[in-house]
Amino acid sequence: MLKVEQQQPVEFSSALKEKFDEIISRYPKGKHKSALLPMLHEVQAELGWLSSDAMDKVAAYLDIQNIEVYEVASFYSMYFLKPQGKYVLEVCRTGPCCLVGAEKLMNHIEQNLGVKEGEVTADGLFSWRGVECLAACGYGPVLQIGPEYTFYENLNEQKVDELIQDLRKK
Amino acid sequence: MARKLLLEHINVPGINTFDVYRQKGGYRAVEKALKTLTPDEVVEEVKKSGLRGRGGAGFPTGMKWSFLAKPEGVARYLVCNADESEPGTFKDRYLMTHIPHALIEGMIVSSFALGANTSYIYVRGEMMPQIRILEKAIAEAKNAGFLGKNILGTGYDLELYVQPGGGAYICGEETALLESLEGKRGNPRIKPPFPAIAGLYGCPTVVNNVESIAATVPIINDGGDEYAKIGIGRSTGTKLISASGNLVRPGVYEIDLGLPVEEFIYSDEYCGGIANGKRLKATVAGGSSVPILPANLTLKLANGEPRLMSYESLSDGGFATGSMMGSGGFIAFDEDQCIVRNTWNFSRFYHHESCGQCSPCREGTGWMEKVLHRIEYGHGKMSDIDLLVDVSKKIEGNTICPLGDAAAWPVASAIRHFRDEFEWHVKEPIKCLDTNYGLANYAQPIAKAEVTTGN
Amino acid sequence: MSDKVKVTIDGITVEVAPGTTILNAARQIGGDIVPPAMCYYSKLEGSGGKCRTCIVKVSKGSEKDPRPMPKLVASCRTTVMDGMEVQNITSPEVIEARSGVVEMLLINHPLDCPVCDQAGECDLQNLGYEHGLQKTRYEFERRTFERIDIGDKIQLHMNRCILCYRCVFTADQITNKRVHGILNRGDHSEISTYIQTAVDNDFSGNVIDVCPVGALTDKTFRFKNRVWFTKPIDAHRDCPTCSGKVTLWYKGEDVLRVTARKDIYGEVEEFICNTCRFDKKKTADWVIEHPTHISDTSVIASNHYETLKPLPVIQNNPQLQQANKVELEKTTKF
Numbered sequence: 001m002l003k004v005e006q007q008q009p010v011e012f013s014s015a016l017k018e019k020f021d022e023i024i025s026r027y028p029k030g031k032h033k034s035a036l037l038p039m040l041h042e043v044q045a046e047l048g049w050l051s052s053d054a055m056d057k058v059a060a061y062l063d064i065q066n067i068e069v070y071e072v073a074s075f076y077s078m079y080f081l082k083p084q085g086k087y088v089l090e091v092c093r094t095g096p097c098c099l100v101g102a103e104k105l106m107n108h109i110e111q112n113l114g115v116k117e118g119e120v121t122a123d124g125l126f127s128w129r130g131v132e133c134l135a136a137c138g139y140g141p142v143l144q145i146g147p148e149y150t151f152y153e154n155l156n157e158q159k160v161d162e163l164i165q166d167l168r169k170k
Numbered sequence: 171m172a173r174k175l176l177l178e179h180i181n182v183p184g185i186n187t188f189d190v191y192r193q194k195g196g197y198r199a200v201e202k203a204l205k206t207l208t209p210d211e212v213v214e215e216v217k218k219s220g221l222r223g224r225g226g227a228g229f230p231t232g233m234k235w236s237f238l239a240k241p242e243g244v245a246r247y248l249v250c251n252a253d254e255s256e257p258g259t260f261k262d263r264y265l266m267t268h269i270p271h272a273l274i275e276g277m278i279v280s281s282f283a284l285g286a287n288t289s290y291i292y293v294r295g296e297m298m299p300q301i302r303i304l305e306k307a308i309a310e311a312k313n314a315g316f317l318g319k320n321i322l323g324t325g326y327d328l329e330l331y332v333q334p335g336g337g338a339y340i341c342g343e344e345t346a347l348l349e350s351l352e353g354k355r356g357n358p359r360i361k362p363p364f365p366a367i368a369g370l371y372g373c374p375t376v377v378n379n380v381e382s383i384a385a386t387v388p389i390i391n392d393g394g395d396e397y398a399k400i401g402i403g404r405s406t407g408t409k410l411i412s413a414s415g416n417l418v419r420p421g422v423y424e425i426d427l428g429l430p431v432e433e434f435i436y437s438d439e440y441c442g443g444i445a446n447g448k449r450l451k452a453t454v455a456g457g458s459s460v461p462i463l464p465a466n467l468t469l470k471l472a473n474g475e476p477r478l479m480s481y482e483s484l485s486d487g488g489f490a491t492g493s494m495m496g497s498g499g500f501i502a503f504d505e506d507q508c509i510v511r512n513t514w515n516f517s518r519f520y521h522h523e524s525c526g527q528c529s530p531c532r533e534g535t536g537w538m539e540k541v542l543h544r545i546e547y548g549h550g551k552m553s554d555i556d557l558l559v560d561v562s563k564k565i566e567g568n569t570i571c572p573l574g575d576a577a578a579w580p581v582a583s584a585i586r587h588f589r590d591e592f593e594w595h596v597k598e599p600i601k602c603l604d605t606n607y608g609l610a611n612y613a614q615p616i617a618k619a620e621v622t623t624g625n
Numbered sequence: 626m627s628d629k630v631k632v633t634i635d636g637i638t639v640e641v642a643p644g645t646t647i648l649n650a651a652r653q654i655g656g657d658i659v660p661p662a663m664c665y666y667s668k669l670e671g672s673g674g675k676c677r678t679c680i681v682k683v684s685k686g687s688e689k690d691p692r693p694m695p696k697l698v699a700s701c702r703t704t705v706m707d708g709m710e711v712q713n714i715t716s717p718e719v720i721e722a723r724s725g726v727v728e729m730l731l732i733n734h735p736l737d738c739p740v741c742d743q744a745g746e747c748d749l750q751n752l753g754y755e756h757g758l759q760k761t762r763y764e765f766e767r768r769t770f771e772r773i774d775i776g777d778k779i780q781l782h783m784n785r786c787i788l789c790y791r792c793v794f795t796a797d798q799i800t801n802k803r804v805h806g807i808l809n810r811g812d813h814s815e816i817s818t819y820i821q822t823a824v825d826n827d828f829s830g831n832v833i834d835v836c837p838v839g840a841l842t843d844k845t846f847r848f849k850n851r852v853w854f855t856k857p858i859d860a861h862r863d864c865p866t867c868s869g870k871v872t873l874w875y876k877g878e879d880v881l882r883v884t885a886r887k888d889i890y891g892e893v894e895e896f897i898c899n900t901c902r903f904d905k906k907k908t909a910d911w912v913i914e915h916p917t918h919i920s921d922t923s924v925i926a927s928n929h930y931e932t933l934k935p936l937p938v939i940q941n942n943p944q945l946q947q948a949n950k951v952e953l954e955k956t957t958k959f
Contacts, residue, residue: 026331028245028288031371036353037336041295052820067806068354070819074808075355075525076336078295094257095458095515096414096501132339132519133257133458134296137414137499138421149298338810355807360674360702526788526807526814528675533729536812540765557762564725567696568677 010054012061016046020061032062036072040079045147049080077131078146085120085127087167090144093130096137101156105141106130108157112164125168173400175388175408176381177424180268186303188310191271199390200316203279204324207390212283216386218394220406225251225342225379226457226497227572228481231386237366238284239374247375248286250277250383251347252293252300255339257458257519258499261410262380264422266293266300270307274330276383278316279390281328284376288329291380292347295334304332339523343571344377345369346525357527358571379497381410402428405480409498415453416504418442429479431455432469435502448504451609452587455484456496458516459576461583462509463493489583505609510595510602513584514542520577531574534565538581545592548599555592559585630707634658634681635715647700647711648679652890658713659890661723661752663730663837664789665701666892672794673701676787677726678752682719685710697722720756727756732763733812734838735784742780743839745852745924748891749787770815775805776823778844778903779833783815786840792816792832799896800826816840827866830902834885834893845903846874846882853924855881857917862910866898872917873908880906889920 012020019042020035027034036058043054055069073079080088091097091106106128110116113126120127136142139153143160145167152163174180184190191197203212217232238246250273254262266273273291281289293301308330311317319327338356340346345359348370369375385407389397398406405427411434414420419442425434435450436443444450450465471477472491477484481495503512521535538561544550562578569575585592591607629640632650635658641650649667651659660681665673673679679701683694688708697719700711713719731753738744770783788807793816796803805824808817818824824832832841855874862869874882883902885893905911919926940946 026329026333028371031352033353034333034351037295037350038334040336041334062353065803067803067819070808071355071806072336072353074819075810076295076338077522077810078337093515094519095454095512096258098512098515099415099501099503099507131296131337132522133255135254135256135260135263135294137258137260137501138412139260140414144296147298148302149296151299355810360699362704521811524811526809526811527790528677529726529729529787530677532788532812532814533732537729537732537763537765564722564729568680568722568726570674570677570699 008051008053010047010051010057012043012057013046016042017061024062033064033068036062036064036069037076040069040073041147044079048086049083083120086125087127087145089126089128089164090131090134090146091128092132092134092136092140092142094133094137096133097140097142100140102130102141105143105155105157105160109160109164112161126164173408173426174424175397175400176265176272176384176410177269177422185269186267186271186307188271188307188314191269192314195391196271197275197311197314197316199275199387200278200282201322203282203390204322204326209283209285212279212386212390215389215394216283219385219389219397220394220401220404221382221385221389221397222405222481223379224381224385224409224497226256226459228495231378231382234366234378235280235284235376237364238376239367240285241374245288245371245373246284246286247370247373248277248281248284248289249344249347249351249370249375249377250289250291250380251342251344251377252291252297252380253335253339253342253347254297254380254497255294255342255523256497256499257516258412258414258454258501259457259497260412260414261422261498263297263300264412265380265384265410266297266304270300270303271311272384272387273304273380274307274311274316276386277330278311278321278328279386280376280378280383281330282326283386286376287327288331290331290333290351290370292333292335292341292351294341295336298334301332301334308332338525339519340525340571340573343573346571347377348375355525357525358573360570400426402478402480403482405482405495409479409495411479411498411500413441413500413502415500415502416445416448416507417502418445425479427478427480428483431477431479431484434479434500435469441502444502444504446504448506449609450502451505451507452503452509453493454499454501454503454580455493457499458501458519459572459579460494460496461489461492461579462513462587463491463583464587467491467587489579489586493583506606508546508606509584509588509591510542510546513581514539514546516580517542517577520573524573524577528570528574530565531569531577534561534574535577537561538565538577542581545595546602548595548603550592550596550599552593552596554596555585555589630705630709632705632707632709632711634711635713641705643704645705647681647683647698647703647705647709648673650705651700651711651713660700660713661748661755662701662890663748663752663787664791666791666794666835667890668892668896669791669794669798669835672789672791674699676730676789678723678730680719680722680726682712682716683709684712684716724756724758727752728758728762730787731757732761733768734787735767735769737785740848741782741785741839742842742847742852743785743836746891747839748837768812773817773821775818775821776825776844778830778899779824780842780844780847781816782840782842783817785838786816787838788814788816789837791835791837792841795832795835795896796824796826796829799828799831802826827898827900828896830899831885831893831896833902834887834896837891843882843884843902845906849881850876855925857919857925859886859914859917860911861914862901862905862912864898864901867901868895868897869901870895871897871901871911873911873913878908880908880911886917 023035024032059066059069141155179194221231222228341350341356343358346356350356365375453468517539521539524535526532562582565574566578595602660679663676680697681700687706805818885897
């Protein structure tokens with residue numbers, strides 16, 4: 001069973017609802033369920049993660065059953081079903097990146113942040129995790145940070161330290 | 171210097187904008203197709219070009235297009251597969267980042283050929299920057315009258331949308347992609363029916379890879395026959411190769427199909443050799459799911475002839491001594507790399523990415539990962555090696571979609587060619603934790619007699 | 626289009642309507658050549674193709690295109706073509722692949738049959754018996770899931786689930802508001818409601834009947850008795866919600882359980898409502914028809930009065946007749 005984290009009532013902003021309507025308009029009439037994945041990205045970008053309340057509201061907006069949203073949100077790896085750090089460092093952990101040092105880099109991030117994979121730092125700023133191939137194998141090791149999935153290539157320990165430092169200052 | 175068809179203007183500043191792309195001859199293919207050709211003539215040119223699907227399967231694109239059902243009054247769809255996730259492959263990201271209009275132009279030409287009035291580009295969600303780039307490019311093209319209603323006054327309408335995925339390798343499988351585009355879990359559909367008959371929203375649909383669609387632009391500009399002159403045999407045209415791993419210059423290269431593998435790895439025009447002065451141990455020639463080959467079999471066929479970068483030559487020798495072109499994800503391993511660890515890593519990938527719908531893949535991928543993990547961390551048994559071969563056989567060919575095969579082949583091929591390294595891991599459980607087996611015999615020229623040419 | 630197509634399965638030829646699947650054509654022939662099906666369910670649209678136990682070899686595609694199919698195919702989702710030739714139990718390749726599938730289904734199954742209410746009527750138990758290995762080659766901890774409570778009528782044991790999706794199709798098809806589904810991905814996939822919600826709907830109890838294993842069982846029957854000690858009787862009542870045609874499972878005078886009636890492939894004939902299933906457990910609620918037919922090979926057939934007549938071997942052998950005198954007298958009394 002999925003651990004359902006704390007419930008917080010969610011209200012979608014009118015800007016977000018406008019965005020929803022624009023997304024829905026991309027599909028033929030009656031096929032609006034297609035909007036589900038892009039809408040969940042929008043919600044996550046705004047709220048940081050997908051609470052069950054947020055998912056229920058998305059379901060209501062699309063006039064589909066709640067379970068249809070849970071099924072989708074839990075299938076895809078990009079959707080967070082529990083709160084994360086403000087910045088989630090997602091490091092590619094697949095073969096080609098490991099050939100050029102991704103595993104060492106993940107160990108280093110763990111030490112730098114002082115939290116294990118999937119955990120959030122005490123200040124709520126960071127969490128990190130290994131993710132599967134990000135399709136940038138020639139520029140490894142790589143990591144990305146949501147919600148716009150800014151990409152950092154050809155990393156080493158020093159570059160990651162600087163990146164974390166910059167994000168702390170923001 | 172080989173001719174570049176897709177990446178000719180890649181270094182022109184501002185080529186990612188409509189204006190510069192247009193100045194460099196962009197959107198000529200749209201003008202030519204819409205104004206001077208019928209949809210069937212466009213299909214015919216693509217057929218003549220011999221273009222084969224660049225996503226991995228290598229199925230002739232023109233033939234795929236000609237299978238599309240055309241019932242009266244039913245919408246048809248073209249969906250571009252930009253869910254690039256095969257480990258070792260990053261050419262589509264490169265193309266979309268640097269020359270997005272090549273894809274948009276290809277989408278217009280291809281949609282016109284197929285009679286689609288709404289088309290989607292399904293981009294993996296992690297490529298949010300590329301999604302933004304494509305959205306901007308679409309807006310520019312629309313602004314210039316190349317998209318929307320009555321394009322260039324020809325009466326042809328096309329709306330083009332970008333759809334983000336949610337993070338799932340399986341959505342690169344075309345029917346899983348369509349499910350995902352319909353807002354569902356990315357479970358591959360059971361075929362038949364094929365998308366050409368019942369695809370997106372139950373309508374006839376063609377799903378093509380980014381590079382395949384972009385390749386229609388030079389095909390229409392220069393003619394299918396001209397395109398077919400490049401390459402070798404049934405491997406026509408140019409191909410984007412993503413080179414990664416321990417190379418001096420990893421990156422995306424456009425090659426004429428038929429280039430010798432040795433030249434691709436060692437020449438200064440391409441990868442420039444193995445990084446840090448090391449020697450080549452093995453390669454995965456077409457993305458993580460194709461069989462791994464030791465260095466000697468990478469460079470030469472079993473009969474001693476040089477191996478070429480083409481669909482036929484890379485698969486020469488079948489699974490006994492060959493591999494596959496796949497998506498063109500070329501990964502090079504130097505002498506310090508551990509094949510067992512890499513096989514475990516790939517296995518973890520497929521375990522993580524299995525959709526869980528059918529039993530052999532759902533259960534088998536996890537089982538293989540656990541056994542490989544055990545061997546890699548010094549707890550393996552000699553019998554584990556045969557167990558892995560057997561489990562991989564139980565998965566291969568028995569699943570709904572090709573992910574089962576993709577999970578089975580790397581394991582089976584690693585054991586086929588590197589069995590001694592697996593055995594060493596079992597025999598040296600302590601040593602294997604911090605040293606590796608090294609190069610052994612893999613880089614030596616192969617003795618002809620020892621190799622069987624199987625199928 | 627011609628009205629019938631000819632297909633040959635394990636050497637037996639049958640004529641079926643176009644569009645029939647290999648599995649259904651085999652069911653028209655009947656007997657041992659029928660491939661086992663763990664996920665396909667003829668009454669559930671879209672079911673099938675997932676478990677891979679029904680895979681067969683198509684050695685000849687059709688009269689028009691006689692090439693064999695390159696891979697084994699799921700017989701439940703492959704339609705027959707005129708002149709098609711199929712091998713099921715006559716193909717060693719099929720038998721090997723099928724036992725591979727069974728092994729996969731069992732590696733993470735808890736094998737808790739001694740405490741499972743499905744034991745005795747479990748498709749996986751039968752399949753494992755027919756195709757399984759005596760010893761598992763899987764040496765890792767079996768996968769477990771946290772328990773979730775889906776209400777007071779239905780018991781969910783996720784650890785036993787083989788992810789056939791039948792219950793999800795059932796909920797989609799015969800209820801108007803599905804609250805449970807498949808969550809997560811790969812081997813972490815599970816049936817769940819996400820937020821603990823009762824699966825509660827007039828027809829929700831049917832998910833119990835369609836479940837091929839002990840993942841969804843009747844909570845009101847939980848640990849009441851082993852199914853092979855209960856005696857099934859067909860009965861009906863005038864029900865405003867469903868057909869009211871059921872099977873009552875008796876132990877002595879008591880109705881311990883009510884299920885829908887099932888055919889020889891274990892498929893429900895007509896779905897029944899929750900009132901019939903959970904609330905009508907007195908003989909007085911029902912019009913009794915006759916003992917349910919139970920296959921001789923089922924453990925439920927033991928002590929079942931429909932099959933109390935002595936085995937042929939006893940009927941023809943005076944020595945055995947003497948030895949079973951008491952039993953024989955009982956049958957004549959009936």
